[in-house]
Amino acid sequence: xxxxxxxxxxxxxxxxxxxxxxxxxLHLSPERTxxxxxxxxxxxxxxxxxxxxxxxxxxxxxxxxxxxxxxVLAALPVVFTAWFTxxxxxxxxxxxxxxxLASHFIxx
Amino acid sequence: MRxxxxxxxxxxxxxxxxxxxxxxxxxxxxxxxxxxxxGVMCLNxxxxxxxxxxxxxxxxxxxxxFAALALLTSGASLLPIVLSTLLINxxxxxxxxxxxxxxxxxxxxxxxxxxxxxxxxxxxxAMHSQRLESRIATTASYLxxxxxxxxxxxxxxxxxxxxxxxYLAKFISFKLDYALTAMMLFVLVALCNTAGKRLVxxxxxxxxxxxxxxxxxxxxxxxATAVGCGVGVCLKKSSS
Numbered sequence: 001x002x003x004x005x006x007x008x009x010x011x012x013x014x015x016x017x018x019x020x021x022x023x024x025x026l027h028l029s030p031e032r033t034x035x036x037x038x039x040x041x042x043x044x045x046x047x048x049x050x051x052x053x054x055x056x057x058x059x060x061x062x063x064x065x066x067x068x069x070x071x072v073l074a075a076l077p078v079v080f081t082a083w084f085t086x087x088x089x090x091x092x093x094x095x096x097x098x099x100x101l102a103s104h105f106i107x108x
Numbered sequence: 109m110r111x112x113x114x115x116x117x118x119x120x121x122x123x124x125x126x127x128x129x130x131x132x133x134x135x136x137x138x139x140x141x142x143x144x145x146x147g148v149m150c151l152n153x154x155x156x157x158x159x160x161x162x163x164x165x166x167x168x169x170x171x172x173x174f175a176a177l178a179l180l181t182s183g184a185s186l187l188p189i190v191l192s193t194l195l196i197n198x199x200x201x202x203x204x205x206x207x208x209x210x211x212x213x214x215x216x217x218x219x220x221x222x223x224x225x226x227x228x229x230x231x232x233x234a235m236h237s238q239r240l241e242s243r244i245a246t247t248a249s250y251l252x253x254x255x256x257x258x259x260x261x262x263x264x265x266x267x268x269x270x271x272x273x274x275y276l277a278k279f280i281s282f283k284l285d286y287a288l289t290a291m292m293l294f295v296l297v298a299l300c301n302t303a304g305k306r307l308v309x310x311x312x313x314x315x316x317x318x319x320x321x322x323x324x325x326x327x328x329x330x331x332a333t334a335v336g337c338g339v340g341v342c343l344k345k346s347s348s
Contacts, residue, residue, distance in 0.1 A: 007155070007180075008162075009186060010180070010186060011162055011163055011167060012166065013186060013190050014163075014167045014173075014176060014189065014190065017193045017194050017197065018168070018172065018193060018197050021197045021198065021200045021201055022225040022226065023225040024204070025201050025202075025204035025208055026205075026207055026208045026211070026224070026225045027208070027221065027222075028205070033209070037205075038209070039344065040338070040340075041209050043304070043305065043336065044202050044203065044205070044206040044237075044337060045233070045234070045241065045299050046306075046336075047309065047332070047337050048199055048203060048233075048312070048333040049230075049233075049292060049299065049309075050296055050300075050308075050309035050310075050312050051313055051315070051316040051328075051329045051332040051336065052199070054313045055316040057289070058317065059320055059324065062324050065317075065320070071286065074286065074290075075289070078289075078290045078293045078294065088131065088134065088291065089130075089134065091290055091293070091294040092287050092290045092291055092294065095286055095287070095290025096286050096287050096290060099286040100286075
């Protein structure tokens with residue numbers, strides 16, 4: 001088997017797995033879900049987004065734990081800006097600028 | 109072709125288009141940079157130029173793509189690559205369940221739902237769930253064009269990285285990928301508007317960090333989300 005064929009097989013099997021995971025639960029009919037599941041669903045966004053985002057700040061590059069680094073430091077002004085301005089673009093710009101400054105001047 | 113079809117859109121659809129472009133712009137910037145790095149890394153690993161672009165077009169899964177690249181360069185076979193994709197993307201099961209319930213109010217045909225599922229990522233989920241939670245009127249064309257902008261920027265980044273890898277490999281240290289983290293933090297602040305949700309978020313964070321100390325695995329997010337939601341529901345029941 002040539003390398004190119006193998007790479008194509010890799011791509012299409014990854015596509016099948018990824019798409020199935022995103023597709024199947026979306027097509028399950030919500031009417032038949034029990035009330036307990038409905039209560040759980042309300043908490044999913046807060047739970048999944050916090051556990052993707054916050055721990056990643058403390059484990060840069062998936063290696064050791066680090067309590068004090070540029071990403072953690074820049075997260076504070078982002079949260080502050082998000083809370084007070086409620087503006088996405090402003091929060092993102094503040095975050096990127098703070099992260100660049102922190103990694104150049106404090107952790108450079 | 110694009111401009112021709114744009115003229116035929118009615119006013120409401122055109123404003124959906126504009127609004128989704130504006131709201132997707134931080135994700136587009138972040139995706140471009142992350143996919144660019146992916147493209148550069150693929151070429152450095154000796155893979156063909158078409159590979160990163162095809163991966164970005166057909167798979168469209170950030171972490172899973174990087175994991176697959178690492179496995180490919182270490183000479184892994186198909187099975188470990190597929191299994192790691194399954195583990196890493198397991199968290200999308202929960203996001204998709206949530207969307208299945210919420211998209212009922214948006215009104216989407218089966219085909220559009222499937223198209224939407226293809227574009228479901230951590231970042232688009234974050235933005236869309238926050239929008240739906242704050243009860244802003246949302247149409248199918250808003251959601252689908254939002255995903256299309258993000259996906260296009262992901263593909264463009266992967267392709268540009270592959271093409272530029274020979275010339276620009278030393279310039280990829282810009283920090284625009286923090287745009288994605290900042291966007292997720294913004295959504296989190298907006299989402300945690302009740303004591304219950306803040307508690308669920310704290311439990312999920314603590315569980316993920318605790319599990320990371322034992323073993324860093326993509327499954328940690330899935331388990332921690334389930335634990336967080338479970339604690340939230342139990343406390344809600346006992347207080348009511």
